[in-house]
Amino acid sequence: MVLMEYVVIGHGTAGQTAAAVLKKVDPESQVTVIEKGRHVAIHPCSLPMVLSGRLSLAEVEERVPRGKVDLISGSEAKRIDRERKVVYFIKDGSLESIGYDRVILATGLRPIVPRVEGIDLEGVGTVWDLESVSDLLRQLGNKVVVVGGSATGIEVASELARTGREVTLIEATEQLMPGKVDPPISSLVMKALNDLGVKVMLKTPMERLEGSGGKLTHVVTPKGAIEADTAVVVIGARPDVSVALESGLRIGETGGVKVDEYMFTSDPYVLAAGDVAEVRDFVTGMPTLTGLASTALVQGRIAAENAAGGRVKYPGALSPFLVPVGDRFFGGVGLSASRAEALSIDYLAFRFSGADLPRYMGGRDNVVIWMVTDREGRVLGAQVFGRRGVRERILFLTAAIYANFKVQDIRIMEFAYQPEVCDVVEPIATAAEGMYRKYLSPRGDLSEIS
Amino acid sequence: MVLMEYVVIGHGTAGQTAAAVLKKVDPESQVTVIEKGRHVAIHPCSLPMVLSGRLSLAEVEERVPRGKVDLISGSEAKRIDRERKVVYFIKDGSLESIGYDRVILATGLRPIVPRVEGIDLEGVGTVWDLESVSDLLRQLGNKVVVVGGSATGIEVASELARTGREVTLIEATEQLMPGKVDPPISSLVMKALNDLGVKVMLKTPMERLEGSGGKLTHVVTPKGAIEADTAVVVIGARPDVSVALESGLRIGETGGVKVDEYMFTSDPYVLAAGDVAEVRDFVTGMPTLTGLASTALVQGRIAAENAAGGRVKYPGALSPFLVPVGDRFFGGVGLSASRAEALSIDYLAFRFSGADLPRYMGGRDNVVIWMVTDREGRVLGAQVFGRRGVRERILFLTAAIYANFKVQDIRIMEFAYQPEVCDVVEPIATAAEGMYRKYLSPRGDLSEIS
Structure with a gap:
């Protein structure tokens, strides 16, 4: 029996699931996970609760099961040499490599940081990972502007309003979560935010950030400047395709790594799963990005089974999601x-x-x-x-x-x-x-x- | 346009739903409901909570929407004269009749009262309707034996244990809810009851009830006599087919009124719905009785549509149910x-x-x-x-x-x-x-x- 060597790039939900499933379906194999972060796994959905102090940073770090999967954390994958079947990564400043039979690419998303004036001011931060939340916690004041009416923006605004802070949520388009929820629901969400004391401003893009002495004082919009000591910028994220691009893998029209219905990329020895993968929408059949842990989990499972020789079809993304807003x-x-x-x-x-x-x-x-x-x-x-x-x-x-x-x-x-x-x-x-x-x-x- | 006359017999969930749907799909029609009880509608699932005092009797009486449906309460239907298309019923002691184009029979269940010695003692009662619960409330002591490990028995035991009473649940067979739940679940339910302080005795049928001065003192079982001032006997119910039998309608092997997949009885002008109807099980295709409000509701809707000329197929009973036991x-x-x-x-x-x-x-x-x-x-x-x-x-x-x-x-x-x-x-x-x-x-x- 040939010992298979699997390399999983990324230890988010898709990567974790893929690694665990690989060990289950192919217990004799070697499974190595390369993860950029030092905190080897967190639950992004819990981060707004960390911001409000309902959970501590320590609580939301995931315990990683030991002994089965070889986890190399604090190491950034750079490139898959598909000809030589080697993954190159940076560990402690030096370039290292690892051979593979199959790679599962699960590099997820990276947050969009808008290039506006003042983005580097003190008091400006985002909610993305433990580091960014930790940074933001140190700077958090009492007059907060949340930039972006996404699910994360809504959760952050709702959580911070709980703590008694003065919170304004600004959204560039004419409704919260455009495209994701329809007006009959987004108007209820807006009302729920208002009930929590959050001021919601629609059709209000952020133009720039103003400060004094290096510290944020105002978020400037076409409707005027909003006084603020803190701005939480959560305007979205895009697939982290740097490794895929360096490796010459095909990128789809959405900007994600193109996969077929078995989660294979354009290379028959490389699969992709989770937020980085461009999959089909279950209903429309059109290319889509999902960005949900529950969806990444399914893709991680299927990619692992197929990497190990299975032939399980991904039925397409239904992308069910849930967002809390106060007690609703x-x-x-x-x-x-x-x-x-x-x-x-x-x-x-x-x-x-x-x-x-x-x-x-x-x-x-x-x-x-x-x-x-x-x-x-x-x-x-x-x-x-x-x-x-x-x-x-x-x-x-x-x-x-x-x-x-x-x-x-x-x-x-x-x-x-x-x-x-x-x-x-x-x-x-x-x-x-x-x-x-x-x-x-x-x-x-x-x-x-x- | 011919004015259709519908008579619905019974104002439980199936009857109420049928009457409401008839008015919706055939708004010009005459819809008359004949209901035996004086309390025109209640929610049987709420009765255990009335027993424990979490709800009052008045709270669980249903408000009946006015004006659309002609409701004749306190009136017992006796027979459908299918040749003359007339329903006979007793109102205020005298026999009355009403003509129909279609009848929907929704007479539900009647409780099984075991013919054991002592069943008429003071302190012995059941949980069936407002009257029986009202009777039981007046007699309720502190040492209660619940007879029957059905869903109702479990709910009653759980509710009474909340109030600090000493509760014993006896069940004749070797598990709670045999046939409905399997041992891995029924054992968890038993443990949950124990955690609430309920003593559960399996393989323990009630043999007779003993009293003194006309009042209950013991529930006698093969395992000995259990001291009790109250016995709540909830050993089940069977379809109330008296009207169906008097009217010569076909009864199925389960004892319910036989209906086809469109909810028609053996008479093409008489339909049946809810607990009285013998329907097909969705999974096995075999005849079954359902005994659930949620299932009766669906049957009532389908019977009404088909009575009004529709042709909606009943897909068969899946009978999903939910039972609370303490906070589980x-x-x-x-x-x-x-x-x-x-x-x-x-x-x-x-x-x-x-x-x-x-x-x-x-x-x-x-x-x-x-x-x-x-x-x-x-x-x-x-x-x-x-x-x-x-x-x-x-x-x-x-x-x-x-x-x-x-x-x-x-x-x-x-x-x-x-x-x-x-x-x-x-x-x-x-x-x-x-x-x-x-x-x-x-x-x-x-x-x-x-």
Whole structure:
């Protein structure tokens, strides 16, 4: 039996998963992970909670299982010599190399740092990794501007508002999370942020940062200068394709490393997984970048199995996500209406608001369901906003899209009921029924629908 | 346009839903509901909480929407004269009748009252409706024996233990909820009851009830007499088919009213829905009774649409259920392993326990997933036990069964992640992965699985 040598580049969710799966499916193999950071693994989704002090930096460092995988941390991979099958990396200042049979490239994203005046002022930082959060914590004042209405921007604003700080969130476009969530949901998110005391300014790009004595004093926008001692700049990230470019791997139209449906790059011995990989969208079939740990995990698993000789197809990214905002949550999965619009995909959409608990239980609240279907009622996407049960609805709707359910199926499906956690009438079913009645069942026409 | 006249018999979940849907799909029609009880609608699932005082009797009475449906309460339907198309019912002691074009029979269940000595003693009661709970509340002492390890028995025992009462639960068979949940879950439920202070005695049928001065003193079992001032007898229920029998409708092998897949009884003008109807099980295709509000709701909707001229197929009962036990929940959907065993259906089963929150979040606990599949990995049933997220997993697994997912699909699916509500590794996916590795993927065989 030939001993296989696998090299995984990057120890984020995709890399960690890939390494673990490789050892599981090919236990005799040699698995080496090369990771740039000193902190070998963290949970990026926990970072906003570190910023507000709900979690400590130490708490969110991942314990790395010992003994199975050879982890080389603090080492930056530079290039894959695909002819000689060697990965070059920098460790302690010197160039080293390691041979491979298969490489899994999981270099993830790097944050976009806008080239505006004042970006280097004290008080300006980002939320990206332990280092950046640690830096930001040292500089954190009481008048904070969060730049960017992304999921991270919303979480950071929400967390900092908890601590009593004066928080303003500015977003360049006309809504929060454009393309990801549609106006019926983003307006609820905006209201939830307002309820937490966050001032939200839309159509307000950051022009530059002003300071005095090297310290931030104002964030300047077309609508005027906002007084601030802290600016948290979270305007996005792009795939970290430096190794891929150095190695001559094909880059896709989104800027990620192009992979086929088995997660192979343009080189049959190199796979890519996670945020760096350009995959297909499950619904549209179009190239996309995912940027979600839960999605990276699946890709890491599939890349590892296929690196080890399997032939597991990646079904395409559904990209379900969840974001907390105060004591509410919202989330989405699949195609948004605004994205459908942009792609000229014909769609139907429907908003429904229903109770999350029976009338007689305390703490009852509304949950809002927004569903996007095709003209036949097939679910293409959905978004949910509410106080409880948001994940359960996103989970169900993820399955619904994967399974090609129509609203005609959902309106006659059974939803587990118990008054302490939900009402007997499930808002998803009512939304599906509403869509069916409004768009798909001309009055009086009750012909075969199942 | 001919004005249709619909009569719905019974105002439980199926009847209420049917009446509401009839008015929606056929707004000009006359819809009359005949209901035996004076309290026109209640939520049976809330009754254990009434017993413990968390809810009042008044709180769990349903407000009935006015004006659309003609509700005749306190009136017992006796017979459908199918030739003359008239329903006879008793109102205020006299026999009345109402004509119909279509009837929907939704008479539900009636509780089984065991014919044992002492059943009429003071201190002996049941949890069935507002009347029985009201009676029981007046007699409730401090040493309670709950007779029957059904979902209701478990909820009643759990609720009464909250109030500091001394509670013993006796169950005739060798486990709680036999056939509904499998031993890996029922043993966790038993432990949870023990943690609440409930003494659980299995293989312990009630033989008789002993009293003194007309009041209960002991519940007698083969294992001895248990001292008690209160016995709550919840040993089950059977379909209330008296109207169906009087009307000559066909009864199925389970004792429920036989319906076809469009919810029609043996009479083309009479449909049945909810607990009284014998429907097909989604997984096995065999006749079954459901006894769940969430399932009755779907049947009520379909019966109403088809009564109004539609042709919607009932896909079969998946019967997802949820039961609270202290601050835990458990639930199930589809086929149990024990039922598969009893029916000689070949199956695989796998138990997995995983974290419900990331390591760094407070209050982390385990969630236990039990999955039952066929030999190819197709999900036939599942059960879940945990502190949080039980409903979300049952919802997902309901969709999985409906969609014919295999564990091969689930192990590569994306599960929405956010550290405040779940870990990035979803226990359902890990359970699916475990089943795949254990049963479906001979080591080294990683051939096409999608």
